[in-house]
Amino acid sequence: MNKQLALEDAARLIRDGQVITIGGTLCQRVPAAFVREIARQGVRDLELVKPSPGYDIDLLAAAGCVRRIRSGIVSLEQPYGMAPNFRRAVEEGRLEVIENACPTIMASLQAASFGVPFQPVAGLEGSDIPKVSGFGKVADPFTGKEVYVVPAIRPDWAIIHVNEADVRGNARIYGSPVWDRLMSRAAQRCILTTEKILPTEHFAAQPELTIIPEVFVEAVVLARGGAWPTSSYPEYDVDDDGMWNYLERLRAPEGLARYLEESKSHDRSGIEVAA
Amino acid sequence: MSSSYGPPEMMAVAMARLIRDGELVFVGVNSPLPLVAVSLARRLHAPSSTLLSIGGGINPTPNKLGPATSNARLSVGSASVFDNVDFYGLVARGGVDTTFLGLAQVDERARVNSSFIGERQRPAVRFPGGGGAAAILPLSRRVILWRASHSPRIFVKEVPFVTSAGNIARIVTPLCIFRKEKGQLVLDSLHPYVTRERLVESTGFAIKNLDGAPLTPPPTEGELAELMRVDPEGVRRVEFPARELSAA
Numbered sequence: 228m229n230k231q232l233a234l235e236d237a238a239r240l241i242r243d244g245q246v247i248t249i250g251g252t253l254c255q256r257v258p259a260a261f262v263r264e265i266a267r268q269g270v271r272d273l274e275l276v277k278p279s280p281g282y283d284i285d286l287l288a289a290a291g292c293v294r295r296i297r298s299g300i301v302s303l304e305q306p307y308g309m310a311p312n313f314r315r316a317v318e319e320g321r322l323e324v325i326e327n328a329c330p331t332i333m334a335s336l337q338a339a340s341f342g343v344p345f346q347p348v349a350g351l352e353g354s355d356i357p358k359v360s361g362f363g364k365v366a367d368p369f370t371g372k373e374v375y376v377v378p379a380i381r382p383d384w385a386i387i388h389v390n391e392a393d394v395r396g397n398a399r400i401y402g403s404p405v406w407d408r409l410m411s412r413a414a415q416r417c418i419l420t421t422e423k424i425l426p427t428e429h430f431a432a433q434p435e436l437t438i439i440p441e442v443f444v445e446a447v448v449l450a451r452g453g454a455w456p457t458s459s460y461p462e463y464d465v466d467d468d469g470m471w472n473y474l475e476r477l478r479a480p481e482g483l484a485r486y487l488e489e490s491k492s493h494d495r496s497g498i499e500v501a502a
Numbered sequence: 503m504s505s506s507y508g509p510p511e512m513m514a515v516a517m518a519r520l521i522r523d524g525e526l527v528f529v530g531v532n533s534p535l536p537l538v539a540v541s542l543a544r545r546l547h548a549p550s551s552t553l554l555s556i557g558g559g560i561n562p563t564p565n566k567l568g569p570a571t572s573n574a575r576l577s578v579g580s581a582s583v584f585d586n587v588d589f590y591g592l593v594a595r596g597g598v599d600t601t602f603l604g605l606a607q608v609d610e611r612a613r614v615n616s617s618f619i620g621e622r623q624r625p626a627v628r629f630p631g632g633g634g635a636a637a638i639l640p641l642s643r644r645v646i647l648w649r650a651s652h653s654p655r656i657f658v659k660e661v662p663f664v665t666s667a668g669n670i671a672r673i674v675t676p677l678c679i680f681r682k683e684k685g686q687l688v689l690d691s692l693h694p695y696v697t698r699e700r701l702v703e704s705t706g707f708a709i710k711n712l713d714g715a716p717l718t719p720p721p722t723e724g725e726l727a728e729l730m731r732v733d734p735e736g737v738r739r740v741e742f743p744a745r746e747l748s749a750a
Contacts, residue, residue, distance in 0.1 A: 253531060253570070279633065300631040301631055304532050304572060305532065305534055309630055314628045318625060318626070328633070328635065328636035328637050329590065330634055333587060349594035349595075349641055350594065350636060350637030350640045352640045352667075353613070353639070353664060353668060354664055354667065355665070356665065359663075402583070403557060403586070404583075405572075408587070458574065460577075464573070464575070465573070
């Protein structure tokens with residue numbers, strides 16, 4: 228089954244008010260072209276569930292697409308520092324943060340991927356996070372010891388940028404898959420953006436290298452350079468000029484619209500390359 | 503002692519000295535100084551320690567260190583890819599000796615706030631969040647905190663929100679090293695270029711053993727020479743605000 232879609236069509240799958248999770252971490256292997264397309268289409272009231280967002284939440288916060296976020300850490304990393312548009316949106320009360328630790332989001336996604344209602348989490352003693360974020364504490368039925376638990380969270384969509392995919396949705400990620408293997412199993416359905424589309428035989432030759440199998444995948448988008456200005460190892464590293472340009476552009480009132488317009492042909496060129 | 507050094511070199515060396523040979527050491531995101539420190543320790547006194555990088559590598563050998571420690575280049579040279587789920591499983595089962603963690607604020611009772619100041623729904627200040635710290639601080643055998651800045655707004659009497667608390671072994675700053683003793687932060691040592699008056703002015707709580715604490719031994723020629731080899735491009739400086747670099 229051929230699941231290949233153009234970027235614009237795949238982005239239309241995301242509806243107002245849905246819960247999404249986004250692959251990669253901070254400024255590494257973020258499906259950035261897809262994130263910009265969501266912003267161009269003006270999707271509203273999304274909830275983002277992700278242990279370590281960066282470029283993605285900063286842009287989506289600037290565009291007003293996200294109403295609530297569950298995260299452990301939000302940063303663009305050095306030398307760019309804290310995500311300024313995320314920070315502003317939270318401090319102005321436009322974006323609600325449900326405070327988590329990275330492994331509590333991980334556990335919520337694990338529960339969803341295993342089909343169980345909640346998941347115990349180790350640690351958290353002395354932290355105010357369980358109290359403000361509504362985690363539970365239950366007695367282990369076997370030992371009686373108390374343990375923190377978090378609810379299962381099944382995002383409507385996982386959006387993940389990969390190095391290679393076939394049109395059926397089998398995908399390889401080189402370097403660390405970060406959280407993406409888990410995200411693909413936890414979400415209702417998965418949308419892939421990929422640097423390359425290759426024949427299924429390529430994946431069948433070494434199936435153990437396939438991180439995401441086709442059964443989880445709804446759509447595949449050819450997006451060469453689709454993580455830019457974040458990295459896609461080993462093809463390209465974080466684009467330093469691209470990151471500073473992004474931060475500079477968004478300082479101006481009309482900066483976001485201009486930035487989305489300037490990056491549009493780059494983002495939407497993938498399908499043409501395939502044809 | 504002829505070589506010059508400043509706060510970045512003092513901090514990198516001080517953090518490297520805290521690593522013990524044979525330990526499994528984790529370096530997470532947003533951690534340029536710890537990455538330099540572990541790389542340095544492995545070239546000096548701790549060659550058998552193991553670096554576990556959030557970039558995915560176990561003792562990776564990238565051709566150069568960069569400021570982004572979540573970069574997948576930090577799996578180059580590693581014989582396996584160790585992803586985030588693997589790490590949080592290992593730390594939860596008690597398998598990590600030492601972890602480096604950053605902080606936005608810390609108080610007298612060694613409680614860390616990396617979340618927010620003010621009302622949760624509309625905070626006066628939003629910080630990045632603690633990452634995995636709330637789980638790691640009680641679970642990693644030792645945690646070394648660091649911050650490349652030292653002011654009364656960072657080192658406070660009482661944090662308004664506790665993101666994380668637990669097994670803090672040391673806190674390394676541009677001015678000093680703190681340790682936790684009976685649930686309180688005390689001065690472990692003062693860096694050689696810092697006066698006790700300056701430390702008092704820069705810290706938001708009273709330091710009980712201010713006069714009794716020793717000076718941090720300055721970096722040796724050997725430590726500095728190896729530091730330049732490990733970090734020729736000065737990744738150790740990237741976290742420092744300008745005022746901390748000029749104040750030494």
